[in-house]
Amino acid sequence: MASTVIDSNVFGALFSTDEMRAVFSDTNLVQKWLDTEAALVKAQGELGIIPKEIADDINAYADATKLNIPEIGEFYKSSITIVPLLKAFKEILPDNAGEFVHWGATSQDIVDTGLILQMKEAYEIILRDMKLCQRHVLRLVKEYRDTVMCGRTHVIHALPITLGYKVAVWADELGRDIERLEELKKRVFMGQMAGAVGTLASQPEKGLETQTRMMEILDLEQPAIAWHVARDGQAEFAGALAICAGTLGRIAHEILSLQRTEILELEEPFFMGKVGSSTMPHKRNPQVLENIIAVCRSVRTIAPGIAEAMICENERDWGCLSTEWESIPRACLLLAAGLEKSKDVLEHLIVYPKHMEQNLYKLRGLMMSECIMMHLAPRLGRMTAHSIVYRTCMKAYEEEAQMKDALLAEPEVREAFTEAEIDYMLDPHNYLGLATTFADRVLEKYAK
Template identity: 70%
Template sequence: MASSAVDSVIHGFLFSTDEMREIFSDKSWAQKWLDTEAALAKAQGELGVIPKEKADIINKYADANLLDLASIGEFYKSSITIVPLLKAFKKVLPDNAGEFVHWGATSQDIVDTGLVLLERDAYQVILRDMKECLKHCLTLAKKYRNTAQAGRTHVVHAIPITFGYKAAVWADELGRDIERLEAMKDRVFVGEMAGAVGTLASQPEKGLETQKRMMEILGLNVPTIAWHVARDNQAEFVSTLAICAGTIGRINHEIFSLQHTEILELEEPFFMGKVGSSTMPHKRNPAVLENVLALCRNVRSIAPSIVESMVSENERDWGCFLSEWEAIPRACHMFGAALQKSKYILENLIVYEKHMERNLNAQKGLMMSECVMMHLARKLGRLTAHEIVYKSCMKAYEQEVPLKQILMQTPEVTQAFTEEEVDLMLNPHSYIGLAPEFVDRVVAKWENI
């Protein structure tokens, strides 16, 4: 029976995906260990380190479906090494081939390489879904390239932007995250085959050749030197996920904020039958957004623990590595779920253009203070113009009247501009700057990624 949120038949969909659960299942863990042992045997068989016929048998039977996984778990109670797997594997190997498994290796060679193989599978899903999120953001950026929206700084209205511009900022950040993910591949997806303390003392003749061929078979990079206690690769993997979770979290938090009843410019997807409250039938809560925000927060919280695990004793320290076995899969589970839900939100996002238009005028022209100031500055100087417009804005703010009303009572303004010119300066659609052009730059940069 499941006892964690990830595997729960009730809560599981909140914290993981079927795809990630398959990647990190017990069978998958065992299979990656077997893949590692099989690659080692194949390389050694080709190089004459072990009999080739034994290597062929090892590869033929390297199938987790043939193992008694429960017995591996039982043996683990007395041996946190690869020995429990070796015992289970030996039972299914004919012709005494089990005596040639794990030749010259140490447990951590197999465990570390197996973990890297699992991470690579998870990485491919994460990279795919990050690109999907980017694609959806680019679609939003192009569609709403010219749709004016209130820009906000320090949570209050600033000057106009376009919603396409906001989505383009999301897209550009996602693009950089994708570059980070791709840049770490060569450092993170490195196998391990170095023996007891990393010196390959058990394979002095063909150790390096074995190591190279083994990694070719697995599709991993060859380690320059053993990384048994050098865990920067694992720390980088999770830290990069944390950065990506920061981006996904920020995007979802922006949508969440803009779903406030008083704003309601954006809304997560809705369908009839989606219930927000057991007692308030009217509620259309941002439940999926809240789910993503919680997931991303948890992913980010894992990174410090893996960085902390970099501090290891001498040439081996299981006390640190055990943290990785639990935390790295959990980070992948939760970020996988966050991305799956984010794809759904971004692809089906509800955009209320009429509410964006309404909110542009919520402060009765105050949003356009910079535009007025810059026009007046050309005639009176910037500091003088700022002081005049500042006083006008504060008066309009306190009296809760349109800024135009105060401006038309200000001699410095009426002497410099006609009423029609003031109306043009107060039109938010005339002051979106180069927002559409920035959208075009982002789309051109990332649309073919």
């Protein structure tokens, strides 16, 4: 029975994906613990620490579907060590093989490594989907490289840009997020096999050889020293997810803002049958975008808690681990939903170039004030030019007049420019700066 929206049969599709739920399912959690124990005994069997045939038997039975997982959960009512798993595993192993499981390890070695294996599996999904989001955005950069629209600062029309330029900023930010994800692999996906206080005292002869081979089997980095209480890797991982969620949330919020009825330059994908309101049939609400914003907000709130969990005591402290067990899976599960929906929005984004063109003239030419000022400045000086254009703009704004008429009413402007020159300066298409050049630079940067 589901008790959270993530696992809900009703709300589940809004808060995660089946693919990510499988990564953090009880079965996969137990399987990752078994994979860790199996890698340990395999390494020990190869090194002659335990009989190799026993190690082979243990590996053959290391299958979570063979265990009674609810029974393991019952044991956890009185224990938070790995003992409940060991009891259940021993019951299905032949002969006395169970006596050789967990040889020289401590519970946290298995639990930490199991979580890292789950994080790594989740990471591959997240990285894949971040790259797909960027691919869809790069297509938009190319397709709308020259589509002129209003640039806005502080929610007010500022200067003209192109849609290609706007989404190129998204593409480059996604690229940096992907770069961060790729760089953290060597620091975060590191296994743990160190014994009670991290000194491998239980395996004095071949402890390091066991650790090396075990990490090779699991395809994890080998630590230079135990990290039982050094939780910076988990904090970095949660922080990277929070940054990814920040990017996705910002993009979704920008599209939502531009879907307003009064603007309607962009719109999330629509299909017949998608209902926006139970009472207002006309509504095409940005409900998917709102969902992305919500789950990404939740992902960002998780990162501070994982950073707080870095404060561990002495050589081991289960208090910090419990935070990670609850929070890291939740961050991955929620981000999976944000990514799943972002992929669809960015692939099938509805663009309204005609509305962008119409909106360029909503301020009746005032948006081109900088252009006018920069043309006046060489003749009159910058501050004088600013004063004249400011006075002209404020008058036109309050009277809701055309900027051209207001400019022609200014003697200094009439003396400096012909009417044709004023028309040219007031055309938004003539003042794009290097918008298309920057879009091209981003396309070139990520060309493959």
